[in-house]
Amino acid sequence: MTTAPDSGLNLLEVRDLKGGYNEVQILWGIELEVKSGEILAIVGSNGVGKTTFLRMLSGVLPCQSGTITFEGEALDGIGPDGVVARGISHVPEGRRLFASMSVEENLLMGAYVRNLTDQELSVDLDRVYGFFPQLAERRGQLAGSMSGGEQQMCAIGRGLMARPKLLLIDELSLGLAPRLVEELCGFVKQINEEGVAIILVEQDVLTAFELASRAYVFESGRVVMAGSTDELLENPEVKNAYLGI
Amino acid sequence: MFKPWSKIQWFLMGMGVFALILMPSFSENDVIRKWMDILMIAILATSWNFIGGLTGYPSFAPAAFFGLGAYITAILMNAGFNFFLTLAIGSAFGGVIALLLGIPILRLRGHYFAIATFGVAEFFREMADNLRITGGGDGINLPQIIGGPDYFTRFFYFSMLGVAVLAFLVQYFVTRHRLGYGLVAIRENEDAAAMTGIDTTKYKIIAFVLSSVFPAMAGGVYAYRAAFLEPIDVFDILFSIKAIVMTMLGGVGTVMGPLVGSFLMEYLADYLWSAFTEFHSMLLGIIIVLSVLFLPRGLMHLFQELRLKGWRSLGAILRNNIQRFRV
Secondary structure, three states: OOOOOOOOOEEEEEEEEEEEEOOEEEEEEEEEEEEOOOEEEEEOOOOOOHHHHHHHHOOOOOOOEEEEEEOOEEOOOOHHHHHHHHOEEEEOOOOOOOOOOEHHHHHHHHOHHHOOOHHHHHHHHHHHHHHOHHHHHOOOOEHHHOOHHHHHHHHHHHHHOOOOOEEEEEOOOOOOOHHHHHHHHHHHHHHHHOOOEEEEEEOOHHHHHHHOOEEEEEEOOEEEEEEEHHHHHHOHHHHHHHHOO | OOOOOOHHHHHHHHHHHHHHHHHHHHOOHHHHHHHHHHHHHHHHHHHHHHHHHHOOOOOOOHHHHHHHHHHHHHHHHHOOOOHHHHHHHHHHHHHHHHHHHHHHHOOOOHHHHHHHHHHHHHHHHHHHHHOOOOOHHHOEEOOOOOOOHHHHHHHHHHHHHHHHHHHHHHHHHHHOOHHHHHHHHHHHOHHHHHHOOOOHHHHHHHHHHHHHHHHHHHHHHHHHHHOEEOHHHHOOHHHHHHHHHHHHHHOOOOOHHHHHHHHHHHHHHHHHHHHOHHHHHHHHHHHHHHHHHHOOOOHHHHHHHHHHHOHHHHHHHHHHHHHOOOO
């Protein structure tokens, strides 16, 4: 995706976001924007607050201070269900499927807040099966009994069933074989081409930069660098710290 | 996960209930009493299944709400209220108390939640022991039911049967409704459930309320039948433990599991008691340990697996289950 800088309205704006778990503050004033239709990567090593940031976006974790604005409206105190209803859905780290439910039931859970008729649901299911034909073959199988890659597809599919405008994907590549990661990247691109903006949190910087047009680098709960992925790839600090070149 | 029942399943269930309705017409009072106890345990087990089985929150609160319902019926009947009205008031009151208690304790997870619910039963027992309105440790008398033993045995039996059928139907519809899926999602992964937009706190409270109203009703029936209540009798933690054990043996998170578990275990316990009077408790203990080892998810899950894989795989399934313990 190519988006000219500062063109149009930001889909998501995060200003001076602080927060963490009880007394342990993890995020120290995050500033970030997402433009509609783009893929944005957040990279950084373990424990810098990437997952915490996503959890605060999706409302699972309350913020201490700062503002999150989505489509011009604040996302304060509306809870995770409110956030999903507004159009942000979260594909959590480690998939977290509902293991004793079938693939299709997991997908249906993704549409839980939308209260659709069976007909509308089957339209949305077909859309997800269109992205992931493997899931269609396994729709009746228990989600917990699938391979890691299929589980990741199911988790993304579950996220899509909420018809999000912004999809948060936490660690797309975690624990998966390179060939599978490549395949999943293809799916993510396809989803993005349908107009869904994506925030991709990744430890695998190369994979993330390949997909995303812009990226933020997190360090100790702060944004230390931001810019287009092409620029960042040339940055000596990034090369040194994250690409091992 | 939960498929709607077929006509055959409903027919069989209907036959079962019909048999339970006809049974008192040609049975002795002691058989009817036995079945009344089974139904009572089945109510407690079915109720526990809402919070413990479907939602995955191990509650020890059934005894608390059983006792609460029993005392409400006792107090209100002494004030001249109609028996059935006291059941309705008792269960409504139990539901409200569960709602108020659920707000703080459902923030806890796992063992901490279990301990907190354990505390609830103890707290209620202490209250009943010390309040004037409950008669304190001396207990409380209820008005005697008018009529002979044949009449009142049947009266209480049918009251218990009514509550059991109600509890079962509510459970059936909850599990086939989106609410049930929401509860199971919480059990499987509470974080992911929240991320799909389920208001987890609200759902857990609903499950806790549902798991409290029916024990309160059963407690009311128990109270009128016993005609005399002592705190230690009705706030007995054994009620909670039985509810849990029966559900675990029958099949956690299935609608039939709590019923099957209650029927089988109560009959088994009875049989062992009459056949091996000296060491029936030990035998029952051994059977419970063995079934936990071989059937960790209960009988209903075994049936489901057998239906999927065929009866020949019985040995393989049991071996598989036991192997999980070989580290």
